[in-house]
Amino acid sequence: MSIFPYFVSAWLFLIGLYGVVTSRNYVHLIGCLTVVQAATYVLLLAVGYKTGAGAPIFADHPPGTPAVDPVVQALVLTDIVVGAAVTALLLSLVLQLQKHRGTIDPNDLQPTRD
Amino acid sequence: MNHPNRSIAFIIMAVVLAPFVVAGLWTLPPFGSYPGPYGDVINAIGTSARHITNMVTGVNYDFRGLDTLGEEFILFASVTGVVMLLRGARGEAKSAAALRIEHRRREGRSEAVAGAGRVLAPITLLYGIYVVLHAQTTPGGGFQGGVIVFAAILLAYLGEGYSAWRRMARSAVLDLVEAAGAAIYAVGGLVPMFFGARYLENILPLGQPKTITSGGLIAVVNLGVGLAVAAGFSSIALELLEETRTAGDDQA
Numbered sequence: 001m002s003i004f005p006y007f008v009s010a011w012l013f014l015i016g017l018y019g020v021v022t023s024r025n026y027v028h029l030i031g032c033l034t035v036v037q038a039a040t041y042v043l044l045l046a047v048g049y050k051t052g053a054g055a056p057i058f059a060d061h062p063p064g065t066p067a068v069d070p071v072v073q074a075l076v077l078t079d080i081v082v083g084a085a086v087t088a089l090l091l092s093l094v095l096q097l098q099k100h101r102g103t104i105d106p107n108d109l110q111p112t113r114d
Numbered sequence: 115m116n117h118p119n120r121s122i123a124f125i126i127m128a129v130v131l132a133p134f135v136v137a138g139l140w141t142l143p144p145f146g147s148y149p150g151p152y153g154d155v156i157n158a159i160g161t162s163a164r165h166i167t168n169m170v171t172g173v174n175y176d177f178r179g180l181d182t183l184g185e186e187f188i189l190f191a192s193v194t195g196v197v198m199l200l201r202g203a204r205g206e207a208k209s210a211a212a213l214r215i216e217h218r219r220r221e222g223r224s225e226a227v228a229g230a231g232r233v234l235a236p237i238t239l240l241y242g243i244y245v246v247l248h249a250q251t252t253p254g255g256g257f258q259g260g261v262i263v264f265a266a267i268l269l270a271y272l273g274e275g276y277s278a279w280r281r282m283a284r285s286a287v288l289d290l291v292e293a294a295g296a297a298i299y300a301v302g303g304l305v306p307m308f309f310g311a312r313y314l315e316n317i318l319p320l321g322q323p324k325t326i327t328s329g330g331l332i333a334v335v336n337l338g339v340g341l342a343v344a345a346g347f348s349s350i351a352l353e354l355l356e357e358t359r360t361a362g363d364d365q366a
Contacts (some may be wrong), residue, residue, distance in 0.1 A: 002144035002145045002146065002147075003139055003140060003142065003144065003145060004145065005145050006139040006142055006145070007139065010135055010136075010139060014128070017124070018124065021120050021121065021123075021124040022120065022121055022124075046145055047142065047143070047148070048148055048153060049145060049146055049148060050146060050147070050148040051146035051147070053148075055253070056153070056156075056157050056168075056169035056170060057167060057168045057169065057170070057252065057253060058157075058160075058161055058167045058169070059167040059168070059251050059252050059324060063157070063158070063160070063161040063162070063167075064158070067157045067169070068148065068153070069148050069150075069152070069153030069154075070153055070156055070157065070160075070169035070170045070172070070173050071152055071153050071156065071173050071178070072153075073170045073173075074170045074173035074174045074178065074182075077170060077174070077255075077257055077258070078174060078182060078185040078257055079185070080257075081189070081257040081258075081260070081261060081343060082185050082188050082189050082192070084261075084347075085188075085189045085192035085193060085196075085346060085347070085350065086188070086192050088192065088193075088196050088350045088354070089192040089195045089196050089199075091354075092195070092196045092199045092200050092353070092354070093199065095199075095200065095357060096199055096200075096203060099203070
C-alpha cells in the first residue's frame with residue numbers, strides 16, 4: 001500500500017481530465033480543471049510525507065522533532081490561492097463568451113476564420 | 115471535434131499513456147519515506163537561521179522567496195485580467211444598483227442572513243488579520259490570512275446589502291491596496307541590494323522567535339502578500355457582482 005496515495009492522485013487527474021474531454025459546458029469544464037489541479041496537490045503532499053512525522057512548525061515542539069517536508073506544503077499553499085484567482089479569470093472569460101457568442105458549449109464553438 | 119470523437123481520442127490516449135504513468139508512480143519513493151534532503155535541511159536550520167517556527171512560511175518568503183514573487187505576480191495578472199475583461203466590457207461608470215437583470219425578480223435579504231453577516235464579518239476580519247500577522251510562528255501567512263480577510267469582506271456584503279457594501283468597497287481603493295501589496299514584495303526585495311546584499315536577502319534584524327516581529331524581511335513581504343491577496347480577491351468579487359447589473363442602470 002506504499003504507493004496507494006499516488007494512485008489517488010492519478011485517479012483524480014484522470015476523472016478531471018475525463019470531465020474536461022467530455023464537457024458540454026465551460027463552467028463545468030473549469031470545475032473539472034480544478035479537480036485535475038487537486039491531483040497535483042495530493043501527489044506533492046504524498047511525496048513530502050514522512051511516517052510518524054508532524055507538521056513543519058516548531059512553535060510547540062522543539063526544532064529537531066520529526067517533521068514532513070515544508071517545501072511541497074509551501075508549493076501547494078501558494079497554488080491553491082493563486083489557482084482560485086486563475087479560475088476567476090477563466091470564469092470571466094466564460095462570461096464574455098456567453099455575451100458575445102450566446103453559448104458556453106465547447107461543441108457549438110468553431111474556430112473563427114477571418 | 116465533436117463529443118464522441120473526443121471521447122474516443124481520450125480513451126486511446128489514456129490506454130497508451132497508462133503504462134507509463136503506472137511505471138512512473140511505481141518508482142516514486144514509497145509513501146511515508148520522504149527521501150529529502152532539502153526539506154530536512156530547512157527543518158533543521160530554519161529556526162536558528164531565521165528565528166521563525168513555521169518552516170512553510172520560511173520556504174515561501176525567504177528560502178524560495180523569489181518563487182513566491184512569481185506566484186504573487188500570477189495572482190496580480192489574473193486579477194488584472196478579470197478586471198480588464200469585465201470592467202472593460204462594461205465601462206467605468208459606477209452604479210450602486212445590483213441584481214437588476216431583466217426577468218429576474220429582486221430578492222430581499224433574509225434577516226437571518228443579514229444578522230449572521232453583521233455578527234461574523236468583524237470576527238472573521240480580526241481572525242484574518244491574526245492569521246496574516248502570525249505567519250512566522252504558527253500556521254498562517256499572507257496567502258491564507260488574505261483569503262480569510264476577503265471572506266470577512268464578503269460577509270460584510272451579506273450583512274449590509276449590495277449598495278451599502280459598494281460604498282465601502284471602492285474599486286479605486288482595492289486596486290491601490292493590491293498594487294501596494296505587490297510593490298511591498300518587489301521593492302522589499304530590492305532594498306537589500308542598496309546595502310550590498312542580494313535580492314530578497316534577509317538583512318533586517320531577525321527579532322525574538324515566536325513573536326510577530328521575528329523573521330526580519332519575512333514579516334514585511336508576508337504583509338505585502340496579505341494585502342495583495344485580500345484586495346485582489348475583493349476586486350474579483352466586486353467585478354463579478356457588478357456583472358449582475360445591466361448597462362442602463364447608470365441612468366436609473
